[in-house]
Amino acid sequence: MEPKEKMLAHSAPESEFVTKGVNGINRRRFFKLLGSGLAVILVLDDTLSLATPNKKGVAIGKVPEDQIGAWLHIGENNIITVFTGKVEVGQNIRTSLAQIVAEELMVPVTAIKMIMGDTDLVPFDAGTFGSRSTPAMGSKLRKTALTAREALLDLAAQAFKKEKNSLKIADGKITDPLTRKSFSYGQLTKGEQLIQTIKDEGLGHPVEQWKIAGTSVPKVNGRDFLTGKHKYVSDHTLPGMLYGKILRPPAFGATLTAVDLSGARAINGVVAVHEENFVGVAAPDLPTAIKAIAAIKAQWQTTDQPSRADIFSYLKKNASEGNNSRNSGTIKGDIKVGLASANKTLQQTYQIDYIAHAPMEPRAALAKWEKGKLTVWTGTQRPFGVQSDLAREFNLKEEQVRVIMPDTGSAYGGKHSGEAALEAARLAKVAQKTVKLTWTREEEFTWAYFRPAGVIEVSSGVKNDGTITAWEFHNYNAGPSGIQTPYAVANQHIQYHPVNSPLKQGSYRGLASTANIFVQESQINDLAQLLDQDPLAFRLKNLKEPRLRNVFEAAAASFGWGKSKPAKDHGFGIGGGTEKGGFTATCAEVAIDRSTGVVKVIRVATAFECGAIINPRHLDNQILGAVVQGLGGALFEAIHFENGKIINPKFAQYRVPRFKDMPAIQIIQLNRQDLPSAGAGEAPIVGIAPAIRNAIADATGLRLTTLPLAPQGLLAYLK
Amino acid sequence: MELVINEIKRTSSATPEASLLSVLRDEFDLTGTKYGCGEGQCGACTVLIDGKAVRSCRTTIGSLQGKVVTTIEGLEKNGRLHPVQEAYLQADVFQCGYCASGMVMSTVALLKNNASPTEEQIKSFMNGNMCRCGTYPFILKAIQEAATKV
Ligand code: FES
Numbered sequence: 001m002e003p004k005e006k007m008l009a010h011s012a013p014e015s016e017f018v019t020k021g022v023n024g025i026n027r028r029r030f031f032k033l034l035g036s037g038l039a040v041i042l043v044l045d046d047t048l049s050l051a052t053p054n055k056k057g058v059a060i061g062k063v064p065e066d067q068i069g070a071w072l073h074i075g076e077n078n079i080i081t082v083f084t085g086k087v088e089v090g091q092n093i094r095t096s097l098a099q100i101v102a103e104e105l106m107v108p109v110t111a112i113k114m115i116m117g118d119t120d121l122v123p124f125d126a127g128t129f130g131s132r133s134t135p136a137m138g139s140k141l142r143k144t145a146l147t148a149r150e151a152l153l154d155l156a157a158q159a160f161k162k163e164k165n166s167l168k169i170a171d172g173k174i175t176d177p178l179t180r181k182s183f184s185y186g187q188l189t190k191g192e193q194l195i196q197t198i199k200d201e202g203l204g205h206p207v208e209q210w211k212i213a214g215t216s217v218p219k220v221n222g223r224d225f226l227t228g229k230h231k232y233v234s235d236h237t238l239p240g241m242l243y244g245k246i247l248r249p250p251a252f253g254a255t256l257t258a259v260d261l262s263g264a265r266a267i268n269g270v271v272a273v274h275e276e277n278f279v280g281v282a283a284p285d286l287p288t289a290i291k292a293i294a295a296i297k298a299q300w301q302t303t304d305q306p307s308r309a310d311i312f313s314y315l316k317k318n319a320s321e322g323n324n325s326r327n328s329g330t331i332k333g334d335i336k337v338g339l340a341s342a343n344k345t346l347q348q349t350y351q352i353d354y355i356a357h358a359p360m361e362p363r364a365a366l367a368k369w370e371k372g373k374l375t376v377w378t379g380t381q382r383p384f385g386v387q388s389d390l391a392r393e394f395n396l397k398e399e400q401v402r403v404i405m406p407d408t409g410s411a412y413g414g415k416h417s418g419e420a421a422l423e424a425a426r427l428a429k430v431a432q433k434t435v436k437l438t439w440t441r442e443e444e445f446t447w448a449y450f451r452p453a454g455v456i457e458v459s460s461g462v463k464n465d466g467t468i469t470a471w472e473f474h475n476y477n478a479g480p481s482g483i484q485t486p487y488a489v490a491n492q493h494i495q496y497h498p499v500n501s502p503l504k505q506g507s508y509r510g511l512a513s514t515a516n517i518f519v520q521e522s523q524i525n526d527l528a529q530l531l532d533q534d535p536l537a538f539r540l541k542n543l544k545e546p547r548l549r550n551v552f553e554a555a556a557a558s559f560g561w562g563k564s565k566p567a568k569d570h571g572f573g574i575g576g577g578t579e580k581g582g583f584t585a586t587c588a589e590v591a592i593d594r595s596t597g598v599v600k601v602i603r604v605a606t607a608f609e610c611g612a613i614i615n616p617r618h619l620d621n622q623i624l625g626a627v628v629q630g631l632g633g634a635l636f637e638a639i640h641f642e643n644g645k646i647i648n649p650k651f652a653q654y655r656v657p658r659f660k661d662m663p664a665i666q667i668i669q670l671n672r673q674d675l676p677s678a679g680a681g682e683a684p685i686v687g688i689a690p691a692i693r694n695a696i697a698d699a700t701g702l703r704l705t706t707l708p709l710a711p712q713g714l715l716a717y718l719k
Numbered sequence: 720m721e722l723v724i725n726e727i728k729r730t731s732s733a734t735p736e737a738s739l740l741s742v743l744r745d746e747f748d749l750t751g752t753k754y755g756c757g758e759g760q761c762g763a764c765t766v767l768i769d770g771k772a773v774r775s776c777r778t779t780i781g782s783l784q785g786k787v788v789t790t791i792e793g794l795e796k797n798g799r800l801h802p803v804q805e806a807y808l809q810a811d812v813f814q815c816g817y818c819a820s821g822m823v824m825s826t827v828a829l830l831k832n833n834a835s836p837t838e839e840q841i842k843s844f845m846n847g848n849m850c851r852c853g854t855y856p857f858i859l860k861a862i863q864e865a866a867t868k869v
């Protein structure tokens with residue numbers, strides 16, 4: 001018998017059938033995929049939301065793309081499936097988002113199945129970046145779960161013929177306390193196809209009463225990563241699949257002037273593709289693909305490009321005056337007056353290198369064409385972005401492209417794009433076979449994108465009483481994020497000057513705030529030193545934001561700021577700031593070996609506050625990860641390049657933090673249950689670099705003005 | 720070439736110069752062993768050869784005559800995790816998990832030779848295994864925990 005179809009009471013009236021924006025999911029497919037049950041769809045404007053069922057079986061109506069946030073389904077098997085466009089790159093949101101739903105539906109986390117980042121199955125999402133998953137998707141899912149809970153209570157009330165509020169709900173069951181009879185969620189939804197839109201009804205559990213959210217639920221699919229069972233993109237295979245390989249130009253911006261593919265085509269089973277500047281092969285196995293690429297003869301025309309040696313003067317020379325983009329310019333008071341009224345002034349210029357994200361899993365994609373539809377598995381923070389890139393490239397409708405994102409070997413802001421997806425799809429189209437393409441480490445270092453390099457000039461003034469009177473801050477190319485100063489300064493001029501970067505640059509963990517806050521906190525430190533004031537006290541005198549003050553004080557207290565140093569040539573430093581709704585401060589202790597110039601970071605204390613904490617254990621992990629990554633950027637990471645070539649595209653040449661580089665790291669979480677949860681993947685990175693830099697200044701008097709600080713050690717400076 | 724992998728004899732049709740990593744992954748579909756660099760720097764590809772931790776990306780299959788290879792897939796026995804896997808699971812160490820197999824295999828090798836390593840010994844043995852997500856301090860704890868169980 002066909003299951004009954006019915007709409008719950010508050011569904012919207014019939015509306016036009018448009019699948020665009022819900023990516024082809026319609027009622028029939030939805031329930032076919034999941035079995036009958038209760039589907040709850042988050043639609044921000046629910047007047048347009050749903051169509052009543054009709055003969056075509058079409059239910060989900062005209063909904064603008066950005067209006068659907070998420071949906072969930074409760075099946076008769078009691079499995080709760082949550083659909084979201086967010087993706088898992090190691091920040092453990094598969095777990096924390098499931099916790100939020102489990103909390104409101106009052107079921108164990110194991111009852112929740114998360115479907116993430118599959119453009120055919122999940123609602124549109126702009127991408128997983130900017131620390132938005134927890135604050136935005138978290139609260140959407142909370143609402144979705146709450147609506148489901150209310151709908152289940154309605155169903156139970158009908159079934160028991162009782163008042164809704166007389167019923168008890170726990171452990172995935174609704175019970176009538178008088179008769180002690182109960183129904184599981186699955187029993188309540190059995191045989192039905194119910195669709196419900198979100199209403200703002202029902203109260204979420206108060207944070208203080210959280211039982212699942214707010215606790216250290218272990219990574220939900222953690223076991224699969226320890227047994228090798230989890231399949232990253234490059235682990236997937238499909239029958240008849242070929243291996244792809246791309247012929248890379250000798251330098252950025254090179255143009256192909258001649259190519260001879262005959263050598264590659266002579267090899268058995270090889271398909272060679274040449275389209276404008278794109279040359280690649282697909283072969284039955286990887287060694288053959290490598291051989292085929294080597295057999296191609298190509299001529300390239302290259303053009304002269306800036307090198308690492310002259311990058312900072314290049315950025316300065318080619319900068320624009322500033323633009324109107326966000327954070328681009330702030331003028332308060334009058335800088336001249338501020339400098340004139342200062343007792344001490346300090347001008348310093350800082351230089352920030354390009355750095356690489358270097359995720360452990362290099363870019364990879366598996367592309368399959370079938371009956372005009374393209375399916376690509378790839379690790380990207382923007383599955384829908386890659387879907388539209390692919391649609392544009394191959395002149396397809398978006399519905400003809402499916403992008404699937406399995407949990408991926410990290411990103412750190414470095415996988416917003418879909419280069420490998422495009423390349424694999426091109427090869428697969430010509431080869432008419434499925435193609436897998438995995439970038440090498442060298443390709444990942446060269447053909448991905450970088451955190452911007454930059455020059456930052458600061459001119460500042462202070463009064464003897466510790467009042468900052470002037471703050472002029474010009475940022476050339478490093479990016480605008482975190483450029484505003486949290487310190488109270490009457491006279492400010494803050495300007496970001498974009499530059500057409502010679503290297504491809506893009507997002508990063510904490511974006512430009514890794515540069516801007518480094519500079520700000522270094523300069524603040526030096527102002528305090530000029531006045532012979534304690535850098536922490538100096539900060540607190542000029543800081544109003546209580547959340548920032550709190551993390552500075554918490555880090556300092558745990559660290560033992562102000563206590564005496566254990567030995568000569570040890571130094572203490574502090575730095576912090578705010579980014580993406582998170583507040584952080586780090587204290588660091590360094591030891592300098594004057595004979596070798598080696599800087600050793602002995603210990604670090606980082607305090608972090610991002611509102612109500614959802615998973616303390618995984619928050620620890622995020623803070624720790626940010627601190628460790630920040631340590632690399634502080635001490636040794638830098639991309640070297642010469643005339644359009646990356647000259648250190650290997651882990652042997654591009655140093656990242658290892659076990660032996662680890663200081664003792666202390667993490668202090670401030671749980672503000674009274675505040676909404678913010679993301680945590682980015683902000684805690686900003687304090688470590690200035691803390692180390694200021695600790696070096698404390699130990700040696702050296703005011704380093706570069707990032708990385710001293711990749712060759714301090715010997716050259718100490719002499 | 721005949722190879723013994725996870726106690727099973729297998730025949731590879733690759734040339735003796737082929738890397739063990741590519742044979743494991745592409746020929747035998749043992750994809751738990753990961754590619755991270757191919758230059759012996761990251762440890763994602765670590766397997767055991769006769770019980771020692773080896774970078775499979777820098778090992779040719781031709782060198783494996785008469786030797787026994789264990790990969791991450793070979794640790795679990797009858798549905799029971801190896802104590803090292805169990806310790807990592809309990810400690811809930813990983814973020815993206817891409818480094819996990821290499822970390823586990825290196826740890827198994829470490830504890831085989833040194834049942835109670837000091838913190839310094841752990842750091843030094845594990846220094847060739849990179850975790851870009853920065854989970855090192857948790858890994859350290861998991862290893863210390865595993866040492867009490869192995
Ligand atoms: S892949 Fe073998 S050490 Fe990196």
Ligand code: FES
Nearest residue numbers: 815816818850852
């Ligand atoms: S957990 Fe991501 S590399 Fe280790």
